Amino acid sequence: MKIILLGPPGAGKGTQAQLLVKNHGFHQVSTGDILREAVKNGTELGIKAKEYMDKGELVPDSIILELIEDVIYRQKSGEKNVIFDGFPRTVVQAEGLDKLLKKYSDKLDSAILLKVDNEELIKRLTSRRVCPECNTVYNLITSPPKKDELCDICGSKLIQREDDRPETVRNRLRVYRKQTEPLIEYYLKKEILKEVDASRSPQEVFTSVVRALKL
Ligand code: AMP
Secondary structure (H helix, E strand, O other): OEEEEEEEOOHHHHHHHHHHHHHOOOEEEEEHHHHHHHHHHHHHHHHHHHHHHHHHOOOOOHHHHHHHHHHHHHHHOOOOOOOOOOOOHHHHHHHHHHHHHHHOOOOOOOOEEEEOOOOOOHHHHHHHEEOOOOOOEEEEOOOOOOOOOOOOOOEEEOOHHHHHOOOHHHHHHHHHHHHHHHHHHHHHOOOOOEEEEEEHHHHHHHHHHHHHHHH
């Protein structure tokens, strides 16, 4: 099964992907996590990606498509159940993914759209904290760590993502509306889009996601 999690930054794509990994054995492919790791390690990919990420802009499609082929087909020798988190982000990426799936005789099963309004997104993004080691996501208001600002799982000091600062958050939302929102139409036409109200608690949203995917 191959699934896409679609929705604006802060909609909870990473959180829902982590729940699908934990409860249903999916393999999560988060282009954001892969790029952040590359930036941290100072690789060629990281150096190229950083200038876009710092501004809240999208990394060029060609770089992302190359990375996806590498991660899901070349390195992992064809993972069966994959959840794409934060990919595709443009129509060009969606078309590229279709081509890639065809090349490997694979197909996309569902695109889940997580819907949340702008005001709630800004609140969520600016109070989000992440673990730089294991990528677990927290929210200081709705799902804080047990011990202040330390990861419940590995004990590392939590950080605020550079691009979760208010100025960058506003640009990321603009970029989403302009470049990523057209994907709703794209997957509606393919008749694989399922909408979920993602303004509720992570567990309530997860119940709807599981139902939408008929898992
Ligand atoms: P995310 O963690 O998914 O919010 O991604 C953080 C940043 O990484 C984005 O603001 C983009 O700069 C970059 N990024 C992640 N995924 C993609 C993608 N599929 N296409 C282009 N840029 C991406």
